[in-house]
Amino acid sequence: MSEEQISAFQPQxxxxxxxxxxxxxxxxxxxxxxxxxxxGGVIVLFVIFTAIFAPLIATxxxxxxxxxxxxxxSAEHWMGTDELGRDVYSRIIxxxxxxxxxxxxxxALAVVLxxxxxxxxxxxxxxxxxIVMRFVDILFAFPALVLAIVITGLLGPSLTNAMIAxxxxxxxxxxxxxxxxxxxxxxxxxxxxxxxxxxxQWHIVRLYVLPNILAPLIVxxxxxxxxxxxxxxxxxxxxxxxxxxxxxxxxxxxQGRKFMELSPGLAIFPGLAIMVTVLAFNFLGDGLRDAxxxxxxx
Amino acid sequence: MQKYILRRIILLVPTLIxxxxxxxxxxxxxxxxxxxxxxxxxxxxxxxQKNVLxxxxxxxxxxxxxxxxxxxxxxxxxxxxxxxxxxxxTEQILRALPITLELAILAIVFSIIVAIPLGxxxxxxxxxxxxxWARFAGLIGxxxxxxxxxxxxxxxxxxxxxxVPSVIWISPLExxxxxxxxxxxxxxxxxxxxxxxxxxxxxxxxxxVLRQDYIRTAWAKGLDLNAILYRHALKNAFIPxxxxxxxxxxxxxxGSIIIEQIFGLPGVGWTMLQGIFNRDxxxxxxxxxxxxxxxxxxxxSVDLTYAYLDPRIKYS
Numbered sequence: 001m002s003e004e005q006i007s008a009f010q011p012q013x014x015x016x017x018x019x020x021x022x023x024x025x026x027x028x029x030x031x032x033x034x035x036x037x038x039x040g041g042v043i044v045l046f047v048i049f050t051a052i053f054a055p056l057i058a059t060x061x062x063x064x065x066x067x068x069x070x071x072x073x074s075a076e077h078w079m080g081t082d083e084l085g086r087d088v089y090s091r092i093i094x095x096x097x098x099x100x101x102x103x104x105x106x107x108a109l110a111v112v113l114x115x116x117x118x119x120x121x122x123x124x125x126x127x128x129x130x131i132v133m134r135f136v137d138i139l140f141a142f143p144a145l146v147l148a149i150v151i152t153g154l155l156g157p158s159l160t161n162a163m164i165a166x167x168x169x170x171x172x173x174x175x176x177x178x179x180x181x182x183x184x185x186x187x188x189x190x191x192x193x194x195x196x197x198x199x200x201q202w203h204i205v206r207l208y209v210l211p212n213i214l215a216p217l218i219v220x221x222x223x224x225x226x227x228x229x230x231x232x233x234x235x236x237x238x239x240x241x242x243x244x245x246x247x248x249x250x251x252x253x254x255q256g257r258k259f260m261e262l263s264p265g266l267a268i269f270p271g272l273a274i275m276v277t278v279l280a281f282n283f284l285g286d287g288l289r290d291a292x293x294x295x296x297x298x
Numbered sequence: 299m300q301k302y303i304l305r306r307i308i309l310l311v312p313t314l315i316x317x318x319x320x321x322x323x324x325x326x327x328x329x330x331x332x333x334x335x336x337x338x339x340x341x342x343x344x345x346x347q348k349n350v351l352x353x354x355x356x357x358x359x360x361x362x363x364x365x366x367x368x369x370x371x372x373x374x375x376x377x378x379x380x381x382x383x384x385x386x387x388t389e390q391i392l393r394a395l396p397i398t399l400e401l402a403i404l405a406i407v408f409s410i411i412v413a414i415p416l417g418x419x420x421x422x423x424x425x426x427x428x429x430x431w432a433r434f435a436g437l438i439g440x441x442x443x444x445x446x447x448x449x450x451x452x453x454x455x456x457x458x459x460x461x462v463p464s465v466i467w468i469s470p471l472e473x474x475x476x477x478x479x480x481x482x483x484x485x486x487x488x489x490x491x492x493x494x495x496x497x498x499x500x501x502x503x504x505x506x507v508l509r510q511d512y513i514r515t516a517w518a519k520g521l522d523l524n525a526i527l528y529r530h531a532l533k534n535a536f537i538p539x540x541x542x543x544x545x546x547x548x549x550x551x552x553g554s555i556i557i558e559q560i561f562g563l564p565g566v567g568w569t570m571l572q573g574i575f576n577r578d579x580x581x582x583x584x585x586x587x588x589x590x591x592x593x594x595x596x597x598x599s600v601d602l603t604y605a606y607l608d609p610r611i612k613y614s
Contacts, residue, residue, distance in 0.1 A: 143552025271446030
C-alpha cells in the first residue's frame with residue numbers, strides 16, 4: 001500500500017491550530033464562520049466602551065433629581081425620567097459599569113478560587129484531591145441562586161458582597177473543568193520529560209499545564225460572565241445587590257416596577273439593557289467555543 | 299446496576315449532611331446576629347437583656363451543640379421555630395411546598411407544549427426558515443431574564459386588560475380556576491427559558507437519532523414519516539430530553555424565588571427570602587437546605603432514571 005492510502009499519513013489540515021493564530025486571523029474566522037459570535041463580540045465591545053466612557057455618552061448626571069418625575073421619552077430625556085426625576089438613559093449608561101464590574105470581578109474571583117483549587121487537586125491527586133473535590137461537590141450541589149442569595153443576605157446587601165457571592169457560587173465549575181484538564185494532560189510524556197531534565201513543579205505547571213487548559217476555561221469564563229451579569233441583576237432586583245441610589249439595571253427594574261403603569265419605559269429599558277448584554281456574552285461564548293474547539297483543528 | 303443505585307443513594311447522606319453543615323456554618327459565621335438585628339441600636343437594651351434573649355434562642359450554646367440539636371430535630375421532623383413569628387417552621391414549609399411545586403410543574407408543562415413540537419419540526423426541516431427562526435428565538439429566550447419577562451407580562455395585562463393578579467394565595471382546592479389565573483403568568487414567565495433549552499435539546503437529539511441506521515432502514519422499508527417518528531425516532535430521542543427536563547425541575551426549585559417574590563406567591567423560595575429580609579435565621583437555614591436537598595434529590599432521580607431508560611449504559 002502506498003503512503004497516500006494509509007490515513008495516518010494524511011495531513012488533517014494544513015492550517016494552524018486556532019490557539020496559535022494571530023488575533024486578526026481569528027477575528028476573520030469568526031466573521032466568516034460564526035457571524036453570531038462575531039455579533040456578540042461587537043456588542044460586548046460596545047458595552048465595554050459604554051461603561052468606560054460613560055461620562056461622555058450620558059446626557060445628564062445619573063444622580064441629579066432636577067427634572068419632573070416620570071416623564072416620557074423626549075428630546076431632552078431620551079428614555080424619560082424615573083420616579084425621582086433622574087434621567088433614565090444616563091442611569092442605564094452608568095449602570096453598565098456596575099454590571100460589568102460585578103460580572104468581571106466575580107468571574108475573576110471564581111477563576112482564581114476555582115482554577116487554583118482544581119489544578120492543585122488534579123496535580124497533587126490522592127487524598128488531597130478526594131477531600132477538596134468532596135467540598136467542591138457540596139458547593140456545586142446547591143442551586144446557584146439560592147446560594148448567592150443566602151451568602152449576600154448574610155454578608156449584608158451590597159455591591160461588593162453580591163460580587164463575592166457570585167464568585168463563590170461559580171467557582172466549583174472552574175474547579176471541575178480545571179481539574180479535568182489537568183488530569184487529562186497529567187500523564188503526557190512531555191511532563192515527564194520536563195521533570196527528567198530537572199524542571200521544578202511550579203515551573204512545569206506554569207509552562208506546560210496552564211496553556212493547555214486555557215481554551216475550555218476561556219469559554220467557561222465568557223459564559224459565566226453572562227450568568228454573573230444576570231445574577232447581579234437578579235440580586236439587585238431583590239434588593240440584595242447594589243443599593244440605592246447607585247444605578248444598576250436590576251435595581252432600576254424593581255424600583256421602576258412600582259410606577260410602570262405611569263411610565264412603561266421604567267420597566268422596559270433596564271430589562272432590555274440586561275437582555276442585550278447577556279445575549280451578547282452568550283453569542284460570544286458560543287462563537288468562542290466553536291473557535292477554540294481543539295477537535296476542529298482548524 | 300443495583301449496586302450503583304444503592305451506592306448513589308447512600309452517597310446522598312454525606313452530601314446532605316455536608317450541605318446542612320455548610321449552611322449552618324455560613325449562618326453562624328457571618329456578621330451580625332439575630333438579637334442585634336431585632337434589637338437594633340436600641341440603647342434601652344442592656345447586654346444582660348440581650349444575653350437573655352440569646353439564651354432563649356439557644357445561641358449561647360457551643361456551635362457543635364447547636365448543630366447537633368438542629369440536625370437531630372430535623373431528622374425527627376421538627377424543623378425548629380421561626381425567630382420572627384414563633385411558628386413551627388415545619389408547618390410553614392409544608393404550606394409553602396405545594397405552591398412552589400405547582401409553579402414548577404406548570405412551568406414545565408407550558409415549556410413542553412411549545413418546545414417539543416417546535417424542536418421536532420426544527421429537526422425535520424433542518425436549515426429551513428422555520429429552523430432558523432426557531433433557533434434564533436431559542437437564543438433570545440435563553441437570555442431573557444425571567445423577572446423582566448414577568449414584569450412585562452404584568453405591565454401588559456394591567457395596561458391592556460386593567461387586570462392585576464390577586465395578592466392573596468388562591469388554593470387550587472378551593473377555586474381551581476382562580477388558582478390557574480393566578481399561576482398562569484408566573485409559570486409562563488418561568489417557562490420561556492426552559493423552552494429555549496428544551497427546544498435546542500430536542501432538536502439536537504432528533505437530528506442525531508434521525509441519522510441512525512435503523513431509521514434509514516425503516517425509511518427504506520417504506521414506513522411513512524408518522525410511523526417512523528412515533529415508533530422509532532421519538533422514543534429514543536427523548537431520553538436526553540427527559541434528563542434535561544428533570545434537571546430543570548430541580549433548578550426551578552431555586553430559580554422560582556424571584557418570580558414568587560414578584561407575584562407574592564408564598565412558596566419555599568419566598569419563605570427563604572422573607573427569612574433573609576427579617577434576619578430570621580432558622581427559617582433561612584431550613585428553607586435553603588430544603589431547596590438544595592430537593593435539587594440534589596431530583597438530580598439523583600434523573601441520573602437513575604437515565605440509567606434505567608438507556609439500555610446502552612452499563613455501570614460497573
